[in-house]
Structure formats: C-alpha cells, structure tokens
Amino acid sequence: MKITTTILVSCVAVLLGLGLVMLYSSSMNMEVNRAAVGAHYLILQLVWCVLGLIGGTIAAYNDYRKLKKIAPWLLGVAAFLLLLVFVPKIGVGMEGAHKGINGAHRWIGFGKIRYQPSEFAKLALIIFLAAYGDRFQRQMSSWKQGLVVPGIVIAGILGLIFIEPDRGCTILLAAVSLAILIIAGVKLRYIFVPGLLALAGLGVSIMHDPMRLKRIFAWLHLEESKDGVGYQTYQGIIALGAGGWRGLGLGNGRQKLGFIPEHHTDFILPVIGEELGLIVTLTVVILFVVFVWCGTRIAKWSGDTFGMLLGSGLTFMVGIQAFVNVGVVTGTLPNKGMPLPFISYGGSNLMLMLVAVGLLLSISRFAVEPVKQAKSKNPFEIPTTELNDA
C-alpha cells in the first residue's frame, strides 16, 4: 500500500509540476482585455494549488469515514451553492474570453475571487453516493433502493448543473455516478433501461441543439469545418503534429500565440505536445493510467464499502476527465470543454482534484493489505481471497 500511495503521489506531483510550468509557458504571452497576462494566471493557479494542497493534506490526515455522516449535508450545501449562481450579483456571468455562450451561470464570487460550485458538487455527490452505497449495501440490488432513490438525487444535482448550463460537467458526473452505482451492486438490467432512456434523451437534446450538432459534424468532418466549429480542434491538432516526438522546446510553441483558443485551460495538452513533444504527452497519458491503477488498488483494498465506493468514484472522476480531455484534443472525441486534471488552468477544478487525492490517501491509510498471492494470475480474474476481508 505504501508503494501504491507513493506512486500515486509521485504521479500527481509530476502532473502538477508540469501543469504549472506549462501554464506559465502558455499564458505568459496572452492578453486579456489588452492587458498582458504575464505571470498573473500562474500566481492565481499557485494560490489555488496551495489551497488545494492544504485541503488535500487535511483530507489525508483525517478519517474519511467521518464524511459518511455529513454526506447528505454536503450535498445540501452543494445544491444551495448551485442555486446561488442564479442569484444576481453573487452569480458571475461569463468572461469575455468565453463569448458565444454568454448567459451561462457557472461561478459565484465576490470581486476577484470566484468559485465554480459545480466542482464542489462533483465531490459532494460522489461522497453522498458512496455513503448511500455503504448504508444500503444490501438493498442495492433492489429496484427502489438501488436505482430510484439515488437516481432522483443524481437527477436533482445533475439537473441544476445542466441548466447552468454546463453539459460537460453533467455528462462527467453522470458517468461517475453510474460507475459508483454499478460498483455498489445495482443490477445491470435495472441500469440498462434507464441508461438507454438517458442516452436517448441525450440524443434528442443534441438533435435540438444546433451547436451540439455542429460539434458532432466538426468531429466527423474536421477538415471541412476547420475555419468554423472545428477550428479549435484543428488548431490543437496542428500544435500536436508540429511538435513531433521531441517538441519545439519549452516556450517555443507557436500555436499558443492566438491560434488555439483556450490553450491554457482545456487545450493545454496541444501546447505541451508542441513544445515538449510526444515524449511528454505520452508520459502524461501513462501517468493518468498509473493514477487510475493506483486509485483502483486503493479503492479495492479500502477497509470498508464506503472507502471502496468513494475511492473508485474519485479515481473515475479523474480518469474520465483525463480521458475526455485527451480524446477531445486529439480529435478522437467530439469537442467538449473539460479540463485536464492537475494541468489545466482553473482553480476550482485543481482544488477539487487535490482534495480528491487527499481523500484517496486517507482511504489508503485505513486500507487492508491483501495476503500476498502467487503472481502470474489473470489480472481480470476475481481475486476471491480479498473479498473475504471485506
């Protein structure tokens, strides 16, 4: 377990360090409202990073099982905060850089300090679902306890995030929630029908949203839409391709000079790819794989069901986010704004990620080492001996 946590923390440290360096490289030449950004974003990110590390440390040093009791309250606070973004003066509108989706309510804030409550909601919902799965672990296979009740809670929170609107966050949270429910033991056939319905609903929603449709089209026909909807993806791909396997060298990227929109947030990986090459982009992907592997081990060996569900929920949150981000910037998935964990600029998300890592560490402290098994076993085979410990 010690090795697992060491690897996990190392992964996070490397990603975080790379993220800060690349954030500075990609944002220093930026201009916002004709003012040079310089180190401004780096400093903001560092502040959030420190806050996140403090939060993560607190989470790591405390017993995660304390969260079980306050989980419903946390969810209540999250819902309250999500409602608050619609309150005038507290809710903050979108910045000029995000023009085109003006009218979205994603932030709350006073003056310069802003917070995205959907990030907190992610954590609260995962904790709540883990606590719920722990509390009702024997009823999870039933229709009502296993699906209807958590379904309503999930739908409520997701609904609030959806109308902000923040569809990317909604889809991510839906996927994570689904994973937790599946792991918690909901019967797959129960999930199958509502899952199908949800997919159909998503399909209809996309059909009625010209912007979504265009993005799908741009994904399928990138070359034709490179001057329109597909512009960002296209320029991102140019950056990755131009980097080659060794990159142009730190700071030498050209595509960050106004060619890729959001190159310091969602599209930071192309900047990394252009400046540092395939060596580093591939390393980033491998580090996330390793992160998921470590997180899964911690979840598996956690002392209780709550820890297992929480651990897997947090791991999946990080893993899916990374998967979507890398998928989008390589043109493998349709364009959907999602930050690359630990690397993209964005304080709220970074803080959430670091607290999530803290929680994983807390879970690992109370984990039970499995009895050493003979290796060379099929890793996909169910390790029966461990189950008895749970």
Added chain:
Amino acid sequence: MNAPYSRLTVLSVCLMIGLGALGYPLVNLQVLKHDYWQQHANDNTHRTIAREPIRGQILDIRGNALAYSSPVKTVCADPTLLGPYRLIVAHALAPLLQTNENILADHLIPRVLSVTNGKTNFSKYTLLAHKVPIDTWNTIKDTMAKLQLGVDEKKIKTKDQMFYWALHNKAVFSEDDQIRTYPNHNLAAHVVGFASNDELQTGVAGIEASFNKQLSGVRGWRTTEMDKRQRELVAYRDQDVEAQDGLNVILTLDARLQNIAETELAVAMNRHHPISASCTIIRPKTGEILAMATLPNFDPNHPGASSADALRNRVISDIAEPGSTFKIVPISGGLNEHVVKLTDMFNCEHGHFAYAGKILHDHKSYDVLSVEGIITKSSNIGAAKVGILLGEQQLYSYIHRFGFGSRTGIALPGEVNGILHPLAKWSKVSIAQIPMGQGVCATPLQMIMAMSAIANNGRLMRPMIVDRLEDETGKVVAKYQPQFVTNVADSAAIKDMIKALKTVVTHDGTAPSAKLEHYTVAGKTGTAQKNEHGQYVQKFFSSFIGFFPADDPEICISVVLDEPHEGGHYGGDTAAPIFKAIAEAAANYLNLKPDIDLPTASQSLLTSAGEPVTDHGKKN
C-alpha cells in the same frame, strides 16, 4: 459479494485501456503525420514580407528634383468590424478621403465571399482609397479612434468592449504604397517621362522608362513568423534583406534653361500657332543636352489627361525633311574634300534650275553666289550644285558621317533612325535634292547634333542626357563621360563653314533676327516644304539652328516649328527670333563671356561676302 470488486476491476481496466488507447492518436499525430501538420503550423505563422525600395529621384544637373517618390497609404477597411456603425464611419471619413459619403457607405457593406456549411463568410477587406498622403492617413486614424458612436463606451459589457476597440482601432487600416510626384509638372515632361501609378511604378516613358531598372532599386524581403494577430515574432525572424533603394538619376538637363526654352516656345506657339514647337539646347563640346523641350507637352502627374500627341517627344520621335539647315552637310563635305572653296562662285540660275527632268527653285532669284553666299542666302540651287560637284558617293558618306540615317543613341526611349536611302535607291535628281534637305528625313536631334559637330570643330558627339547616377547618400555610382563618335571634317573646312554660317545672321542673311548683341552667332535657317503624298504642299517645317560664341561655341540651340500658321513661315522669320530670345536668356543665365564688345565689331564680318568670284557653278 464478489460483484463490487469484479465490477470495479472491469470498469477500471476499461478506463485504463481507454486512456492508454489515446496514446495511439498521439503517436499518429505527432510522429506519423508530423510532416503534414508541421506544414500547417508553418502556414499559420511563417510569412515572407517584401520590403519595397523607394524609387530613385530624377534630378537636373543642379540637383533640382524633377521626379521623386514619397510614401503614401492605401486605405482599406474590414467591413465586418463595423457592425451597425457603417453610416457613421462613412460620414466621418468621406470628407477626409474626398469621396461621396453614399459611395463610401456602399463600399463598407460586407460582401459575401462564400457560404460553407451554412456559414456565410464575409470579405474582411475593402479598398477605400489609393495614394492617401501620410498626414491624411494620420487624421483618419485619429478620427476613427475618437469616433462618437452615440454609446457610452465606459458602461458596456466586456465582450462588447472588444468590438468597440476593434471598431476604433482595426476596422480601418492602411497598406504601404508610394506615389511618384513631378513637382515641376510639365517642365521637361518628355525627357523625364512618367511611371505607372501602381505599386510597381514601372517607368513608361522618358528617363523613367530607359532608366527604370536603376530607378527601381532592388526589392528586399524578410522571412519571419507572425502571431495570430499578425504581429511579428522578432525572435523567430530568419532572413532579413533590406531593400536597396533606387538610384537617383542626375540629368545633364538644367531646369532653368529648360524653363527658358519652354517659356519661349509657348510664346512661339501663341505667335505662330504651329502644330508643335520644339527646342534643344546642347553643349557642343560634350554633347550634353541642357534643355530638350517640346510643345504641346503634358503633366507627368496626370499623363492620361493629355492626348497621345502631347506625350510624344518630337525631338527624337518625329522625322521631317530638314530643309535648308541640311545644307551644312554637302557644303562641309565640299569644303572638306576641297571640291569647293568658300569663295568659289556658283551660278544660281535666277531661281530656276532644270536638273534631271525637274526644276529646282530658290525662294528668291539669285544670279551668282559664292559658296559662302549660298549659305548666307540659303540658295537651294547653289547647294544642289555643290552636292553635284561632291558626287553621290561622297555626299552619301558625309550625310552618314554627320549621323543621319541612324539613331544618335541618346538614352531616351522612342528614338527613330530617320530616313536616308541607300545609294542604290537614289534617283537621278536625288543628288540635287538631298543637298537642299529634301529626300532625307531627320529628327530635330539629329539636325542639332550635326550642327554641334561643326561647332565642335568637326567632332560629332553622342548626345548625353544623363550625367551620373547616385545612390541615396549622394555617392556617385556611375558617371557618364562625353562620347566622341566621329570626325566629320577637318578643322580648316570647319573654320570656313563657321565663317559662312556667321553670315546667316547678318542683314544679307536669312536670319538677321537671330543676331545677338553680345555674341557672334553662327547658324542656319531651314524652311522645309512638307511633302504630302509625294506632292510638296504649302505647309512648312521651319527651323533655326545656331551656336555661339561662334569661334568658341558654348551652346548650340535649335528651334523647330512644325507648320507655323501665322506670322510667316520662313525659319528666319519664325524660328530665328525664338532662337534669339532663348539664346539671350540662356547666355545670361550661363554667364557666358561676350565676344563682341561693341556693336560695330560685327560689321567687319560683312566684308567677307564681297570677295572675288570663281564660277564653279557653270561647270556643271
């Protein structure tokens, strides 16, 4: 309870495989298709910027600018940045661009370029005005920056702030260009010529054309990179080759003399109403052209406003039978070959000389004239008889030697050869007609070069129009030297010739009105009847070519009037007074040393006309 663990494992493995699989598109993009995307990345930022040289100036010998280029702006606009404020912008800019407000407003309507995927692409470029002075452009910039749009721009949303900022600062922009200016307008227009009004400024006529390569300079370039907003990334600048500005061409022309010539020609145009009038002033010793004027002329700033006739440099492009001025060729030849002496007497047949089935006429009836008298009185019959004495072979050789029938080689475009038929094509009467200036055609320049050869002690020079080339710092790059062509006659013959030519401006001569108070003038009148469709008609080509001081000539001036309509048609009555006016002003300006102190001094020259007569003419 195996389910949670197996499910966790399966899901997590799926996620890990999914993440790991994304390594493939990364490898694909970054390594396998690296070259392809590298090219696209280069297209984004790599730029080659041409660095345009400034076209060289054309200056006169004293450094007065006759043509120069100065930077101007081409004003353009991006109509897509104007939003609803098109009319306000048009209203503000119309007076500055000196156009109609409505037309300007129409230009500012965004034009549809194409429609792709249901998205309309508008043109981001429209041209508003060419050749806008820098000062005006600065005013336009200020106007746009301070444009009142009826909105309190301090109280608008962040997103809209960008729009207003772009409207004020980016919607109207400019491109570099240069404009060719001819500050003296019509002065020396035919020599200077003009350049096309586009960015290339290619020389079309005159020195602008013949020295186009030297004036143009060499274009430089810079290969560099630019960010999305087209700001240069200086750190990535690769090649940077400065443009080499065009060389300045310094003409032998003197703007003051040119002005004198053009002013007097204008007087002549008013007095005699010819089709055209031209004047060339040359320094015989070197062949430097000090003035070359033709009326009607044009303003090179607006060459299109003048007719094609006015654009022609008639001094080098028009040919005519020169008439009596041409007599200097056979007589010089005769003197040089010693077939005649100045004092030899010829029977001038009282104005009717039947030769080879034709009757040659004089403008007045003369009985017997010395060779000198033939020049003095300009007797056609006398000249014909000298020509006949000289013989076809010799006459042809002298005409050729004086430069007729081939271009002088002046560095101006459009010079013609003139017409000198080869001997084989000469008719029986040619030997008698050609000496009096009929049956040959010459340009006014060829005529004055021939006269200058006499003034220059028989040394025919190539006409010089360009003195030197200088770079923009004033360093001389090329200095042109006077070019000697050939010796037309030895100095004894030339001396006699000059002696005869001096008599032309006496009371006995054909051009007493060309006589100068302070300088002895040697010259020759010409009054050529024009030949239309093989018939000589009552249209004249009147000229006077003279040089002074006659024994050490400083300048040679030719004045040519094509078809004077009023105030007579004789060269002596029309061109000679113009010569005098130009000569006096030119001598004054050039501060030439007078060779006559007293008005009476010239009287002694008259006595030379009264020497014994030997009647060579009757031998023929």
